[in-house]
Amino acid sequence: MTKPQAGRTALDPEMFDPVCPSPLVPFRVGDKWAALILRCLQDGPRRFSELKVPLRGVTAKSLTQSLRRLERDGFVVREEYEGTERRVEYALTPLGLGLLGPLDAACAWTREHWDELIDAQEAGLPGATRRP
């Protein structure tokens, strides 16, 4: 079986559940998955397949794309380890680590105003008071 090396805990498969598609909402970093990935890496390096777990429904292609972009922009580093079993890990750079600060601030604001955000959207969509 695949043993998680050392003491780092595995990612919570539901860390981005329930409904909330992204803990960012109106904020976004890069593409759809980028911010989620950064948060997954905050406790240390993670393997490709490890990242797929909490990022429910992400395809390998999308995940690779996001990781490549994060790598290109200097927020993440990719490290390939050699051995009998293949092993690639992604980790935050200092820059990526620093990004977590304002990112958390944005997430906090979103959580604080979650109800207002939902209410405002529901008021904005329906058929009641519409411009023709």
Next chain:
Amino acid sequence: MTKPQAGRTALDPEMFDPVCPSPLVPFRVGDKWAALILRCLQDGPRRFSELKVPLRGVTAKSLTQSLRRLERDGFVVREEYEGTERRVEYALTPLGLGLLGPLDAACAWTREHWDELIDAQEAGLPGATRRP
């Protein structure tokens, strides 16, 4: 001529210059123009044509789209005034106003780390140390 009512100063046409495409960089709110629009509205309501000035190169279509979305999501309100001359103004809602807080935090972080961001990107792109 069109006189700016009361004492509010006009928008600086170059408020989003020079190079920087968006004062957000890795952060984004909504679509390409949304965050820029929010900042344009921070000193009070603005007219459609007023917004087009600092948002260099935005087409009426794109601007309308962004504004509609911001309106739908409850960050902006649209007000149409009647009179001999046509007049539509957009203003921040309390929710939109609150968004400026974390938004500014994100912008501040980006400014502080601007050089690192540029350097990291330049290091990520070129042909020197590439994976084949």
Next chain:
DNA sequence: CGGAATCCGAGTCGATACTG
């Protein structure tokens, strides 16, 4: 395991032209 290659639909963006 960690991808790459390919296909495809949906959404965005700008340019252009036209309207009330």
Next chain:
DNA sequence: CAGTATCGACTCGGATTCCG
């Protein structure tokens, strides 16, 4: 002035298949 209509280009992201 404040848009709408239409178009084409491009990007995003998912599904699927294949590979060392």
